[in-house]
Amino acid sequence: MVKYIGSKRVLVPVIEKLARQLPVRTVCDLFAGTTRVSQGLRRAGLSVHCNDLAAYSEALGFAYIAADETLDRARIRELLDHLSGLPPEHGYFTETFCIQSRFFQPHNGMRVDAIRNEIERLDLSPVERGVLLTSLMEAADRVDSTCGLQMAYLKRWAARSFNDLELREPKPVPGPAGTVSRRDANELVGSLGDFDCAYLDPPYNQHSYFSNYHIWETLMRWDAPEHYGVACKRVDCKTTKSAYNLRRSAWQAFSSLIERLPTPWMIVSFNNEGFHDPDDVAALLSEKGCLWSVAIDFKRYVGAQIGIFNPSGEKVGQVSHLRNRELLFVVGPDQAALDAAVHGLAPTDTADVQQALFWSSSQATQRARRYSHSGPNS
Numbered sequence: 012m013v014k015y016i017g018s019k020r021v022l023v024p025v026i027e028k029l030a031r032q033l034p035v036r037t038v039c040d041l042f043a044g045t046t047r048v049s050q051g052l053r054r055a056g057l058s059v060h061c062n063d064l065a066a067y068s069e070a071l072g073f074a075y076i077a078a079d080e081t082l083d084r085a086r087i088r089e090l091l092d093h094l095s096g097l098p099p100e101h102g103y104f105t106e107t108f109c110i111q112s113r114f115f116q117p118h119n120g121m122r123v124d125a126i127r128n129e130i131e132r133l134d135l136s137p138v139e140r141g142v143l144l145t146s147l148m149e150a151a152d153r154v155d156s157t158c159g160l161q162m163a164y165l166k167r168w169a170a171r172s173f174n175d176l177e178l179r180e181p182k183p184v185p186g187p188a189g190t191v192s193r194r195d196a197n198e199l200v201g202s203l204g205d206f207d208c209a210y211l212d213p214p215y216n217q218h219s220y221f222s223n224y225h226i227w228e229t230l231m232r233w234d235a236p237e238h239y240g241v242a243c244k245r246v247d248c249k250t251t252k253s254a255y256n257l258r259r260s261a262w263q264a265f266s267s268l269i270e271r272l273p274t275p276w277m278i279v280s281f282n283n284e285g286f287h288d289p290d291d292v293a294a295l296l297s298e299k300g301c302l303w304s305v306a307i308d309f310k311r312y313v314g315a316q317i318g319i320f321n322p323s324g325e326k327v328g329q330v331s332h333l334r335n336r337e338l339l340f341v342v343g344p345d346q347a348a349l350d351a352a353v354h355g356l357a358p359t360d361t362a363d364v365q366q367a368l369f370w371s372s373s374q375a376t377q378r379a380r381r382y383s384h385s386g387p388n389s
């Protein structure tokens with residue numbers, strides 16, 4: 012799975028377990044990113060629709076959410092063998108991301124160019140294409156020379172960048188097959204089908220995913236865009252903005268999404284590093300039904316652990332703090348079902364979570380409870 016800021020790796024087991032215990036069978040993940048959470052929801056037996064604005068998320072969605080047992084995996088392995096054996100080519104990717112910038116070593120960049128050109132020529136179904144693109148993106152991610160963001164590359168080559176690019180088959184995810192879209196969540200909500208639950212994990216702050224992962228976007232679109240700056244970002248990074256990344260529009264975007272969402276249940280992730288006050292989020296959500304929430308402290312993303320770097324990869328500072336707080340809200344129409352699902356969470360579900368604070372609430376009243384090893388009720 013690719014490195015991704017804001018990815019819910021630590022929370023997936025908790026969300027997956029919650030989903031198993033809530034009275035829901037269908038869910039839409041409107042800001043799916045890596046699709047990690049969508050995959051957890053699929054494993055929990057739910058029928059999942061995953062959506063995101065990013066082209067790379069759509070490819071991941073085809074590979075991990077839409078792929079089902081009808082996918083001919085023997086053919087996929089043959090195609091991966093064929094792509095792995097192609098002679099390297101010096102194309103846009105090598106020139107832009109290995110010569111003009113140093114995100115990847117040229118021996119790997121030239122293989123990316125050859126493989127990506129061939130994927131464009133092959134006659135593929137959308138799922139096959141998503142599986143091959145995912146395999147290529149994940150292979151490139153394993154040999155990159157970044158801290159996990161594509162705003163800058165390391166001054167000295169990362170040790171992993173010397174390895175050879177290796178295509179692997181994206182593993183099938185058990186559970187019912189789902190569907191994928193690439194839409195603005197606030198537009199999609201107007202035509203959303205009949206879902207029992209929505210999972211929402213919007214961007215929290217000004218950092219644009221389109222800019223932070225511009226190389227994956229270009230690798231998927233394969234449109235050889237004009238670029239600017241040391242990081243060779245696509246020129247449309249200057250104009251492509253999500254309403255969730257602007258302080259002046261983020262609350263309006265989020266609150267109008269919540270108000271218009273027709274699903275009876277919602278699971279919402281939030282982060283204390285964002286624009287919004289968690290109390291405002293809790294008040295907004297409590298208007299939709301019974302509310303429970305959990306706050307979890309954990310280590311910030313790897314880039315924050317390493318420090319702050321200038322565009323040439325020199326360390327120029329320390330980040331202000333190394334832990335952040337993730338908030339998870341669950342909203343639904345049935346207090347008894349909510350209590351049952353929440354109380355089914357065992358302390359081991361949050362084993363790598365430090366100092367978790369559990370509290371549950373009905374409508375706007377909240378009772379804070381200190382979490383201890385004997386469980387959320389103690």
Ligand SMILES: C[S@@+](CC[C@H](N)C(=O)[O-])C[C@H]1O[C@@H](n2cnc3c(N)ncnc32)[C@H](O)[C@@H]1O
Pocket residue numbers: 015016017018019020041042043044045046047048062063064065068194195196197212213214215220221253254255
């Ligand atoms: C916090 S990340 C989601 C991370 C995801 N839950 C995971 O575990 O990988 C937020 C995502 O929202 C997407 N996004 C930003 N604005 C959007 C919009 N208006 N509609 C849909 N997706 C959007 C970004 O591309 C990004 O992938």
